[in-house]
Amino acid sequence: MQSVSGRRPFYRIMAMGLVSLLLVGLGAFTVQSGEKIVHPDAVKKARRVLITLDTLDTMDRLPGDLSPLPKVKSPRDNPTTAEKVELGKMLFFDPRLSGNDHWACSTCHNPSLGFSDGLPRSLGFGDEQELDRHTPTVLNIAFNSLQFWDGRAATMEEQAVAPIQAEREMNSNPKKLERKLNAIPEYKERFKKVFGRRVTMENIGKAIAAFERTLVTGDSPFDRYMKGDKNALTVQEKRGLILFISKAGCTQCHNGENLTDNKFHNIGVPPAGPAKDDLGRYNVTKSEVDKRAFKTPSIRNISMTPPYMHNGVLATLDEVVDFYNKGGGDDPNQSPKIFKLGLTRQEKRDLVAFLMTLTGDMPIVSYPQLPQVATLSKR
């Protein structure tokens, strides 16, 4: 099957036939041309195109530029080294990064729960008050172009130091934390070795980010299918994949290697939890169209991290698919890319079966032994 470039003039795309139109309508166009917005009518037309189980297996490129994950790149100012990753791992698991020595990153981003916490909304520092938002996984975040549900952090380095200081998360005073860690000889030494200086907040962020860049999952059944093993998916899962890329319109937003367009959309998720009206991306841009818009999350490994959405309001993947099937919520600001899908009960089951194939091998992370304050005095 021929692939379509988003730069071709429209009349030529039309001439390339209905299946090509589908590619344009459901993702390829959006991904390659950046800001181009798919017109909902084109999407609706493309949804009528039939891909059969036979044609699916012959497609060498899937709509929405779906593809296996590439290798992680580290930024020039924070190259990944084995020692830095080891240090970052210690910091990620160390509760002493919090104001009361009790909350580590791993408390909420728990490796045993897909690096999330299984709660609708996390419990915050101290008195365990519910936070406003659900804890996203930190798996594969190296492929996010912005961090947090509202994208308020541009880099992983910048993101990592935010929860340490956030009053409702780890509640640490940066200066005090630097002093605390510098007083632990092994940390002092390790920072010296990795960064050539004592512990600083900036370097804490860099080390944690380097560790997080190793938290990549691989080889899900879907990845194996894309790499050419046409038996990696069952017939039901393939039916689900066809729905995902056509009738259900999911690749309008969940596209590319990490199944996200890295953009923000209001899909009409109803409010839940302490935040009565979480304005999402609007808080960052103050632009009307961003009201209650949230980042399209990657849905790789999605079976591992229920409940779902920025506020954890949907308990299961069945509920998620029901939600999309009925056309999202009733927010007046809802994206035109969300509309009633008309999926049958069987189709809904097929789609969920496909979503389960996105779970890959988890990175193996052993608990580190943390540096202790007490050392033998030198004689």
Ligand code: HEC
């Ligand atoms: C009290 C629970 C809690 C702790 C502790 C915590 N986080 Fe989070 N984390 C969250 C929540 C909730 C969010 C979503 C917040 C938002 O988007 O506004 C989040 C978001 C993130 C994200 C963004 C992921 C994405 O897909 O956008 C990263 C990365 C992250 N945390 C890493 C860390 C690191 C590193 C630490 C330790 C320094 C840490 N977290 C400590 C709860 C926690």
Ligand code: HEC
């Ligand atoms: C208009 C863009 C768009 C389309 C189309 C779309 N999604 Fe989403 N998806 C999002 C956004 C944005 C969120 C987060 C919304 C929120 O929390 O408010 C999300 C959240 C999800 C989640 C929960 C992820 C998590 O970590 O909690 C799943 C699962 C999901 N989508 C699957 C699908 C499926 C299946 C389809 C097709 C039926 C689909 N999406 C269509 C943008 C989209």
